[in-house]
Amino acid sequence: MNVEISDLTRRFGRTRAVDGVSLQAGAGVFGLLGPNGAGKTTLLRMMATVIPPSSGRLRLLGRDPGSYGPRREIRRRVGYLPQNLGYYPGFTVAEFVEYFALLKDLPPRRVPRAVAAAVEQVGLDGKARSRLRTLSGGMLRRAGIAQAIVNQPELLLLDEPTAGLDPEQRVQFRALLRWLGETATVIVSTHLVEDVGAACSEVALMDAGEIVFRGTPDELTARGEGSGAAGDAPLERGYSAVLSAARS
Amino acid sequence: MSVMSMRLPRSARALRLEFKRNAVPYVLPLLAAVFFFDTLRTADGFAPIWTLRASAIGDHMLFEFSAFAGGLAAWAGSREGRRKTVDLVAPTPRAAWARRSTALAGTLCWMLLAFLAGVAVLYIQTAVQATWGGPPLWPVFVGAFGVIVVTVIGFTCGVLFPGRFTAPLVAIGVLVVYQTGLRQALGVATSSGTYALLSPGNGPPVVDTGVYYHVAPDLSIVQVMFMGGIAVALFGVLGLAPGLRGLAPARAALARSGGWLLRTVAVVLVACGVAASWTAFALAGTAKPDAVGGWEIPALHSAASDQTVPVTRDCTSSSGFQVCVHPAFRFYLHDLAAAFEPVAAEIAGLPGTPAGAREVASVSGGQDVQSGTSVSPPVFEFTAEHVGAMFGQFNGIPDPAGWASGFQQGLLDAFLTGRPPHAGPVPILLGPAQQAVEDALLTAVRSQPLGPSVTSAGVSAAAHRFAALSASARHAWLVAHLTALRAGAITLAQIP
Numbered sequence: 001m002n003v004e005i006s007d008l009t010r011r012f013g014r015t016r017a018v019d020g021v022s023l024q025a026g027a028g029v030f031g032l033l034g035p036n037g038a039g040k041t042t043l044l045r046m047m048a049t050v051i052p053p054s055s056g057r058l059r060l061l062g063r064d065p066g067s068y069g070p071r072r073e074i075r076r077r078v079g080y081l082p083q084n085l086g087y088y089p090g091f092t093v094a095e096f097v098e099y100f101a102l103l104k105d106l107p108p109r110r111v112p113r114a115v116a117a118a119v120e121q122v123g124l125d126g127k128a129r130s131r132l133r134t135l136s137g138g139m140l141r142r143a144g145i146a147q148a149i150v151n152q153p154e155l156l157l158l159d160e161p162t163a164g165l166d167p168e169q170r171v172q173f174r175a176l177l178r179w180l181g182e183t184a185t186v187i188v189s190t191h192l193v194e195d196v197g198a199a200c201s202e203v204a205l206m207d208a209g210e211i212v213f214r215g216t217p218d219e220l221t222a223r224g225e226g227s228g229a230a231g232d233a234p235l236e237r238g239y240s241a242v243l244s245a246a247r248s
Numbered sequence: 249m250s251v252m253s254m255r256l257p258r259s260a261r262a263l264r265l266e267f268k269r270n271a272v273p274y275v276l277p278l279l280a281a282v283f284f285f286d287t288l289r290t291a292d293g294f295a296p297i298w299t300l301r302a303s304a305i306g307d308h309m310l311f312e313f314s315a316f317a318g319g320l321a322a323w324a325g326s327r328e329g330r331r332k333t334v335d336l337v338a339p340t341p342r343a344a345w346a347r348r349s350t351a352l353a354g355t356l357c358w359m360l361l362a363f364l365a366g367v368a369v370l371y372i373q374t375a376v377q378a379t380w381g382g383p384p385l386w387p388v389f390v391g392a393f394g395v396i397v398v399t400v401i402g403f404t405c406g407v408l409f410p411g412r413f414t415a416p417l418v419a420i421g422v423l424v425v426y427q428t429g430l431r432q433a434l435g436v437a438t439s440s441g442t443y444a445l446l447s448p449g450n451g452p453p454v455v456d457t458g459v460y461y462h463v464a465p466d467l468s469i470v471q472v473m474f475m476g477g478i479a480v481a482l483f484g485v486l487g488l489a490p491g492l493r494g495l496a497p498a499r500a501a502l503a504r505s506g507g508w509l510l511r512t513v514a515v516v517l518v519a520c521g522v523a524a525s526w527t528a529f530a531l532a533g534t535a536k537p538d539a540v541g542g543w544e545i546p547a548l549h550s551a552a553s554d555q556t557v558p559v560t561r562d563c564t565s566s567s568g569f570q571v572c573v574h575p576a577f578r579f580y581l582h583d584l585a586a587a588f589e590p591v592a593a594e595i596a597g598l599p600g601t602p603a604g605a606r607e608v609a610s611v612s613g614g615q616d617v618q619s620g621t622s623v624s625p626p627v628f629e630f631t632a633e634h635v636g637a638m639f640g641q642f643n644g645i646p647d648p649a650g651w652a653s654g655f656q657q658g659l660l661d662a663f664l665t666g667r668p669p670h671a672g673p674v675p676i677l678l679g680p681a682q683q684a685v686e687d688a689l690l691t692a693v694r695s696q697p698l699g700p701s702v703t704s705a706g707v708s709a710a711a712h713r714f715a716a717l718s719a720s721a722r723h724a725w726l727v728a729h730l731t732a733l734r735a736g737a738i739t740l741a742q743i744p
Contacts, residue, residue, distance in 0.1 A: 086333035
């Protein structure tokens with residue numbers, strides 16, 4: 001298992017953003033669904049080693065991120081796209097991705113090829129020399145994804161990766177996710193249930209800091225059948241049904 | 249990507265990116281303009297003496313470069329906070345210190361390159377005009393360390409207080425500190441004024457500094473040590489910055505919990521930097537004026553610095569009155585001879601008339617040298633103090649007439665009083681009769697005597713009377729009365 005979480009909690013003052021979450025994930029694309037404030041981003045940030053948990057056990061890629069050495073090793077093998085993508089507007093797409101390749105300790109000989117591959121995978125090879133300040137929101141998002149995958153991560157954490165992408169780009173991105181999921185653990189936090197339905201082999205639904213559902217997209221769809229829950233698509237109805245049940 | 253860049257090691261590649269995308273190049277045109285209008289034009293107003301021109305590095309250039317360096321470094325240091333990339337860069341294996349060091353190095357490289365380019369322009373300008381000596385390196389070291397320390401201070405401020413206003417505030421802060429002077433910033437009083445010597449800007453030195461005597465590097469050494477110590481200590485603080493910032497948010501707890509080796513190195517750097525700065529501060533407190541117009545720090549002082557610089561003077565004697573100057577002042581030798589010539593002709597043949605004029609050092613034994621006539625053989629010995637009036641175009645003070653009359657008055661002062669050259673306080677002014685004769689002789693050679701506002705009506709009237717005489721009549725009267733005139737025994741009424 002690349003991700004092993006048990007009873008993980010993260011508090012901000014008196015607020016429990018993540019409350020006793022347990023989760024295991026191996027290779028494949030894992031969807032993390034939930035409404036705003038459910039704790040998805042906080043959970044991803046803990047898995048990305050940006051913030052430490054308040055309590056509980058977290059093992060990533062078979063290592064404990066609480067210690068310096070293993071944490072560095074984990075960070076070499078993790079890719080992370082935060083929800084709010086900060087960027088350096090003066091950098092070109094290629095420079096931005098190269099910068100993160102270097103921060104991720106990629107061997108210098110491999111950097112140019114890895115950068116070119118990452119930029120191509122997100123469909124920005126025609127914009128590689130464009131400065132980030134000239135890109136649209138969707139292109140920036142793809143540049144963010146490129147930096148996340150430049151080190152061919154074993155654990156890829158994507159927070160709202162399809163926000164700002166047009167439908168064609170989202171279709172291409174889901175294909176990329178499926179391809180990446182063949183060898184790595186990809187955890188995708190999203191509001192968009194259709195992304196989960198199209199790309200994820202497994203899904204967890206969070207609400208109020210807890211995981212209230214864990215299963216396949218089909219199982220989530222099944223929860224909505226005959227429930228009368230709101231939603232335009234079967235998966236949406238399953239999502240609504242699970243949330244209603246958790247809150248009742 | 250070029251083949252060259254593909255072969256670069258990781259740190260060099262990161263530095264290349266930082267160098268390429270740094271903000272410094274965008275402000276270089278403005279910096280160049282400020283450098284031209286302030287430093288270069290001011291230096292051009294100084295006599296082309298290496299030490300004098302090099303003083304513009306500390307007094308002008310550093311002032312301008314520091315404000316830019318501080319602001320731009322703060323801009324680079326606050327980048328992660330301003331651009332909200334903390335979540336992007338935090339989960340990378342590269343330590344925050346290493347990451348920031350690369351960004352700092354990018355800014356530092358640009359600023360140092362710009363600074364050294366400015367020094368090169370200043371020194372090339374001087375080399376074209378100077379007639380003796382070579383470029384002094386200590387002012388360059390001091391200036392470079394000044395740029396380094398301000399860059400590190402600005403960067404640290406940016407890291408610790410990321411925000412879009414940090415950069416302008418740092419730039420303004422640096423300007424204010426320089427404007428009020430490091431003397432005030434250090435809180436020194438008259439009693440402890442020597443500590444203020446740590447400020448790299450100390451005003452232009454006397455015109456012949458580094459010409460007759462070596463410039464002792466003592467002060468430059470403690471300045472470099474002081475600023476280098478601060479830079480090293482702050483660099484160490486950058487290594488501890490995640491922990492320091494983490495005192496408030498829990499975000500940095502992970503960073504704090506590991507990397508003991510990095511933190512140990514950071515603590516050692518802070519300790520070494522503080523120790524170096526403190527030592528420099530203590531050494532500055534022991535500084536005392538040396539015998540040749542500089543500063544001596546006993547623990548660092550080398551006796552070799554006090555030795556005179558062996559040199560053969562350049563001379564000219566086109567009219568029989570030999571004028572000799574240090575080769576560093578060769579550029580004004582012929583103008584000087586032309587200034588002395590008519591006065592020397594007026595007093596030629598009189599008792600005690602100097603056979604020539606010789607330039608000497610302006611400081612001796614720690615005291616200002618006053619011009620005078622040596623006895624055997626009688627030679628007028630003068631200093632280069634008036635040479636500055638030949639320059640200063642930028643300040644609007646070129647005064648060729650005043651410059652020439654300054655030397656002519658000096659020659660006549662020495663001749664009419666019979667005063668020998670000496671080191672010490674400014675001598676007593678001429679008596680009224682001596683002043684009247686001097687003014688008359690200056691008028692006779694079409695030079696500018698002291699104006700009526702500084703001489704009394706009686707002196708002025710006597711001077712007019714004496715000047716109206718023929719040259720032979722003046723000469724005859726002086727032959728008869730020069731001894732009494734020198735002794736102060738002649739009254740204004742006795743002047744024909």
